[in-house]
Amino acid sequence: MATVTQADETRRDARRWWALGALVASMLTLGFDMTILNVALPTMASELGATTGQQQWLADAYVVVFAALMLPAGLLGDRFGRRRMLIAGLGVFLVGSLVGALATDVSWVVAARAFMGIGGALITPLALSVLPSLFGPDERTKAVGIISAASALGMPLGPIIGGWLLDHFWWGSVFLVNVPMAALGIAACVLLLPETADPSSPEVDALSTALTATGLGALIYAIIEAPSRGWTDPLVLAVFGAATVLITALVVRERKVERPMLDMTLLAHRGFLFNTLAATLVMFVLSGLLFVLPPYLQAVLGNDALGTGVRLLPMMGGLMVAARGAQPVVARFGPRAVVSAGLVVLAFAALLGSRTTVDSGYGFTALWLAITGFGFGFSVVPAMDGALGTLPGDRAGSGSGLLMTLRQVGAAIGIALLGSLLAGTFRDRLDVTGLPAKAADAAGDSVVAAHIVAGKAHSAHLAASANGAYVHGMGVVLLVCGIAALVAALLAGALLPGTRAAEAAKGTPDMAAPAADARQ
Structure with a gap:
């Protein structure tokens, strides 16, 4: 009996470290994608005619969607399967990268970045939440450290990879480089990751998710548009007011529900x-x-x-x-x-x-x-x-x-x-x-x-x-x-x-x- 258990443990060892490699590839991609675009912005401003405000949206479209959807994305993984949702996130990220690489207009690039934000929101919490199914407590700290290092390493890699690509290819290459990485991550998740779920987790609150996304989006829009329109412009003031109402409604709702998605009591x-x-x-x-x-x-x-x-x-x-x-x-x-x-x-x-x-x-x-x-x-x-x-x-x-x-x-x-x-x-x-x-x-x-x-x-x-x-x-x-x-x-x-x-x-x-x- 002990021999069988040991053999099973050995097979699990080989599989889980390969699976960790797949997660590392996913987090590395997200890590350098956070900084790779910053180097590309001057080139894109020149070739696409992007204003400073449009450049802000190129950077912020991803971050706003990422922030708004991270909590509900984690809950989706808990309820419907973390591997399934992780694969879906990598797929969304891949498609968004392709659209961004092939776009010829600033608006399409902004839309692609927002779509990539959906994928990033699915990948980040789920890559961490599958670790307990792969590693025991004695190895989990090491695994978390490896994933965190991969994400951190992506930050300095982003400007260098982006700079090299822009010197040799067109600006769309900073999006295209994500495609093989995401495809590799999908294949590895399909072949190596076990499926895990927690059906008892709180349900995804569609209204809270909508309030988060629209409230943050309105706030960012008003801040970006204010310098060109004026801080006292009626539209800017109206959007600031709408953002205040939406975020306040989110806080009030999350404080009242029995199982909040955004636990404000923390x-x-x-x-x-x-x-x-x-x-x-x-x-x-x-x-x-x-x-x-x-x-x-x-x-x-x-x-x-x-x-x-x-x-x-x-x-x-x-x-x-x-x-x-x-x-x-x-x-x-x-x-x-x-x-x-x-x-x-x-x-x-x-x-x-x-x-x-x-x-x-x-x-x-x-x-x-x-x-x-x-x-x-x-x-x-x-x-x-x-x-x-x-x-x-x-x-x-x-x-x-x-x-x-x-x-x-x-x-x-x-x-x-x-x-x-x-x-x-x-x-x-x-x-x-x-x-x-x-x-x-x-x-x-x-x-x-x-x-x-x-x-x-x-x-x-x-x-x-x-x-x-x-x-x-x-x-x-x-x-x-x-x-x-x-x-x-x-x-x-x-x-x-x-x-x-x-x-x-x-x-x-x-x-x-x-x-x-x-x-x-």
Whole structure:
């Protein structure tokens, strides 16, 4: 009997590590897809004529849909089969990538990105939720670490792969590269993953899902349109009002239902709330920064797409080094001290970056980018650990889903708000004196568009003005990021639980459950 069990265990071993490889491929694809588009945006702005607002939608369409659908996607997998829904997510991602690669119009590319967001929302929670069926508790931590590393590794790979593809092929290749990866993931899931489900999980609430998607979509739309239409424009104000009503309705509904999809009572845990806010702010800054940096490196400093990707590596390198080193530092000094210090470093890097001028050169940029990466790593990793560590065991799933959703909301708002701030500042600063009205309007769309107009008009003055206006706008964005990070550091230092409180929460996770249940 023991021999049979051992043989079965051996066969399971071989299968589960191959299955983990399939999940790693899926997460790696999602990881570099998050950053690969940022390098492509200047090229797409040039070849498709995309304005800054349209570029914001190219980045945000994916993130908004991803954030809105992540929780219901996880519940769909629980009820109807995680492998089935994971395969469906990879299929949706593959089709969206094909549509994006073949599109010839900005609107179709935005639609393709939104469709890919549906696939990403299915893949991310389900790739993690199938791990318990593959690995025992002794190996699960290692498996989660491998998947997390794959997702993190995708971030620095994205700009490099994207830059190389754009130097050798057309812009659609940054979408097409997803197709073989997704196809490989589908084949591996079909052949290697066992089917698992949890029919007792809460049903997917269609109304809550609709409120989340429409509320977030309305908020992002208003923020992106405000710089061109004006913050007091009737349409912008109406959409802001609609977003407020929809998000309020979502919160009220989720607080009343017996088994909420978005468990708002988790925010009553002080450690979870403030660690989640810290992690969300970091995503706000990171996504906004990755949106404004590539045009500076490409249009202002004159690098090609591959050179732009490579020049983002100091930040990615700092992030990965700090992420690996965060755990022993937290063990020595406690999460509150490390999260606060990480946010202070992030604030310093952003304020240093706001001093960038047109003549600073890449050396100065590489310096504050590397410091930025360290700040990100030492703030976001312990903040996420601290948030999940305060949760009772029976709410780990819903808590991690809420944390990931809020992080994605932070990313979407970061791109929209900081991108809109950049667009408005650039347009106000750009000198279009002497240009025809149509050319002046086109030049104000983006720094890439201004360079195209300058080339056609043979105007060195317009090109120089565009560079100066963009660097000034980037400096304003970085200044806002620095102030926000500094305020967050002060709040984290004052409000996050101390080391002893955090250890007590981790040591007795179920003590919070009765109180939470009573609040429901």
